[in-house]
């Protein structure tokens with residue numbers, strides 16, 4: 001990660017509450033352009049070849065690692081999406097989001113306090129999370145629309161969105177109907193997405209493609225474009241519940257679709273890889289990929305998030321190693 005190696009993240013690693021949480025102007029969307037959708041391609045073997053090279057050759061120089069890891073924390077949607085979630089668990093998660101790094105580590109690194117980018121919970125936990133985060137500036141993201149399958153009737157999904165927004169969610173993570181994508185019914189995906197965005201009101205909407213269930217990278221490219229045309233503010237890989245969640249090949253396809261959409265419309269759409277990202281070194285690989293493909297503007301919490309439940313724990317461990325000088329062999333290898 002040569003560019004990152006020469007840059008320092010410390011100067012722009014700030015409290016999430018000091019940063020724009022939601023990008024403006026929002027994506028206004030456009031008419032469904034079926035010609036563009038039909039032309040969307042994804043050269044699977046080329047993409048997989050490129051993706052394979054990413055983890056090996058990406059590294060951040062040792063002196064900048066802590067800063068980049070802290071920056072990664074500011075872009076985490078700290079998540080709990082379990083069937084056994086309790087109000088207490090959600091409150092503890094919110095407390096962690098407000099103070100994700102121990103003060104002695106921040107002091108040792110001479111870094112200001114930070115927070116995570118958001119807290120992500122089930123629809124029915126929004127009120128609890130909003131109360132717990134009061135005064136922190138951290139937004140609540142709700143998974144609504146019959147998460148994770150997204151198969152409840154559309155009016156119920158829209159009602160769930162409205163209730164999440166009413167309860168105080170500033171970001172709504174919706175899931176698309178995979179069955180429409182798999183049968184090529186892009187109009188139906190577009191119409192549903194439009195209706196969901198409308199129901200979100202001022203809350204930003206992240207469209208979860210559930211890429212592990214879309215069959216092909218070509219479908220991932222098409223679904224990305226259709227959701228952006230329908231006004232998605234973010235596109236997100238996965239619910240975390242599919243057999244395969246965020247991967248580098250899928251990420252390449254989605255962020256190139258974001259780049260193409262920006263080139264055509266001028267709107268910046270955010271990106272959220274989610275599911276199975278639990279290692280600090282993987283987080284750095286994702287940040288390098290974003291920097292390479294989309295540029296620095298996307299390396300801010302209003303345009304990039306990790307959807308992750310356990311990534312923060314590994315980043316904390318790596319930061320502690322940084323401070324104490326006890327590097328794990330695995331991490332030393334990643335440093336290069």
Ligand SMILES: O=C[C@H](O)COP(=O)(O)O
Pocket residue numbers: 079081120238239240241274275276277307308309310311
């Ligand atoms: O949207 C976020 C994902 O559900 C989190 O997945 P994870 O538990 O594998 O980190």
